[in-house]
Amino acid sequence: MIMAHMIIKPLVFLSIVLSINIVQIIVGADPFTKRFEVNVYDFLPKENSKLITHCQSGDDDFGNHTLYLNQYQQWAFHQDVFKRTLYFCHLWWNGKQQTFDVFSKHLSGDCQTGIGGNICSWIAKADGIYFSPNEVTSRGPVGVPQKRYDWQ
Helix, strand or coil, X not given: XXXXXXXXXXXXXHHHHHHHHHHHHHHCCCCCCCEEEXXXXXXXXXXXXXXXXXXXXXXXXXXXXXXCCCCEEEEEEECCXXXXXXXXXXXXXXXXXXXXXXXXXXXXXXXXXXXXXXEEEEEEECCEEEEECCCEXXXXXXXXCEEEECCC
16 A cells, blocks of 8 residues: 555656646646747838847847838747746847847846736837837837937
């Protein structure tokens, strides 16, 4: 009886671990971590709105994208269990550039404060790069975005 009990406990544990892994494979995400969305928007002047973006993490490289007025680049992910997830972008516009983190454990708290939650929106404007924890519509950001970076 004791021997059977010693075998059943590890089997139950192994079944739970395998079930979690199967869910992760099917869903494509970790069910124990938060899902975040990052958006990079082009709100540059109409006459010169060509924005080139290159965003990546240690695991994902999205390559160069060309955006024009009111266009955006978007991706979603689950933050890793140890909160080490980091995404950064390099933006180029009109002979200027800026490189910055678009998501990190330090920014994750800011991203959770807006309408809809867990959204990091970055808005490129002529005078710099703005952050908003909300979605951005074609008429502009919901709420008041905060300027975080100047163009270099």
